[in-house]
Amino acid sequence: MKLLQSSASPYSAKVRMAARYAGIAFEAETVVTADSPAVLVDNNPLGKIPTLLLDDGRPVYDSVAINRHLDRISGGKLYPKDAEAALKTDVLEALGDGLADCLLAIQYEYRTRPADKVHQGWIDKQWTKAKRALALLERDPPAFGETLTAGDFAFAAALGYLLIRFEGQWEADHPTLLGWLDAFKERFPAWDELKPRT
Numbered sequence: 763m764k765l766l767q768s769s770a771s772p773y774s775a776k777v778r779m780a781a782r783y784a785g786i787a788f789e790a791e792t793v794v795t796a797d798s799p800a801v802l803v804d805n806n807p808l809g810k811i812p813t814l815l816l817d818d819g820r821p822v823y824d825s826v827a828i829n830r831h832l833d834r835i836s837g838g839k840l841y842p843k844d845a846e847a848a849l850k851t852d853v854l855e856a857l858g859d860g861l862a863d864c865l866l867a868i869q870y871e872y873r874t875r876p877a878d879k880v881h882q883g884w885i886d887k888q889w890t891k892a893k894r895a896l897a898l899l900e901r902d903p904p905a906f907g908e909t910l911t912a913g914d915f916a917f918a919a920a921l922g923y924l925l926i927r928f929e930g931q932w933e934a935d936h937p938t939l940l941g942w943l944d945a946f947k948e949r950f951p952a953w954d955e956l957k958p959r960t
């Protein structure tokens with residue numbers, strides 16, 4: 763299998779970590795989405811990463827579909843079977859991915875518009891959403907189960923993205939989240955290798 767991905771992408775980091783945890787090997791190909799390379803857009807019309815190419819050539823996207831696939835081929839290593847635990851995992855994955863969506867929207871606003879066209883109101887709105895998510899998680903951090911889940915990887919990946927792209931803007935107000943990340947790293951020593959990086 764080949765994963766089209768990038769080092770900084772939080773959804774790519776989520777999938778990289780989940781695959782490692784589930785014991786599934788893949789070849790990683792770094793793509794620049796802004797260039798719309800053929801290998802990406804011919805396989806995913808949305809031109810987004812991560813996109814997983816199966817050995818038979820079929821593409822799988824988005825990151826939730828990839829994680830679900832990894833879960834099935836690993837015999838259920840990423841999503842709990844118990845209904846209550848599965849519900850918590852799904853919502854945590856959605857919150858981690860949704861937090862990343864807000865952060866990406868801010869980055870794209872700066873990256874894709876000329877400086878005089880950057881819409882500060884849009885940026886503020888996305889940052890407000892991100893801060894609400896962080897405040898909720900700071901008050902009520904996700905409890906670790908006996909094993910890590912797709913939810914834990916999504917949340918860790920979003921925090922990793924915050925660390926590289928929003929450094930100094932959130933850490934002081936969220937000591938519990940930094941503590942959660944430390945506890946995650948203890949449970950997942952490959953964090954330093956697979957986390958979002960610039």
Ligand SMILES: N[C@@H](CCC(=O)N[C@@H](CS)C(=O)NCC(=O)O)C(=O)O
Pocket residue numbers: 770771772773774795796808809810811812824825826859866
């Ligand atoms: N919901 C998608 C989001 C993927 C996504 O937005 N990835 C970004 C990179 S982190 C991307 O490909 N951006 C390029 C674009 O939107 O054109 C997922 O979970 O995989």
